Amino acid sequence: MQTQKVAQDLMLTIDQISQLTGVRKSTLRYWEKSFDEFLRPARTHSNRREYTLEDLDTIKAIKRLIEDEHLTTQGVRLKLEKIVTHDKQTPPRGNVRFG
Numbered sequence: 001m002q003t004q005k006v007a008q009d010l011m012l013t014i015d016q017i018s019q020l021t022g023v024r025k026s027t028l029r030y031w032e033k034s035f036d037e038f039l040r041p042a043r044t045h046s047n048r049r050e051y052t053l054e055d056l057d058t059i060k061a062i063k064r065l066i067e068d069e070h071l072t073t074q075g076v077r078l079k080l081e082k083i084v085t086h087d088k089q090t091p092p093r094g095n096v097r098f099g
Contacts, residue, residue, distance in 0.1 A: 011042070011050040021059050031062055034073050038062075038080050 018025050032039050032049075039058050041049040051059075061083070065076045 010053060012052075012056065014041075014049045014051070017051050017056060017059060020056065021063060023059060023063055028059065031059070035062060035077060035080065038077075038084070 012020070014025050014028055017023070017028060023031075032041065035058075039055060039062070041051045041055055044050060058080075061080065062076055065071045065079055069075075069079075071079060
């Protein structure tokens with residue numbers, strides 16, 4: 001139970017997300033604009049991005065859809081919409097994972 005609380009409160013910087021995913025920081029900032037309905041990191045008082053573990057999953061999904069499935073930005077957006085719509089229709093079972 002305590003571990004779940006820590007995981008929910010864990011916030012990652014753009015540097016950490018970049019290292020974990022292999023996605024450049026400039027690309028992450030671009031994806032934030034391109035997929036703003038799916039990827040909205042929180043901001044600190046000094047305007048730094050803070051990503052959740054759910055944001056990390058979303059970034060991994062975007063990367064997989066672009067690199068492995070060769071989808072365009074519009075294709076990624078459509079696929080993410082399907083995933084989000086599907087997840088809203090099914091009862092939650094813990095963390096939602098993309099791909």
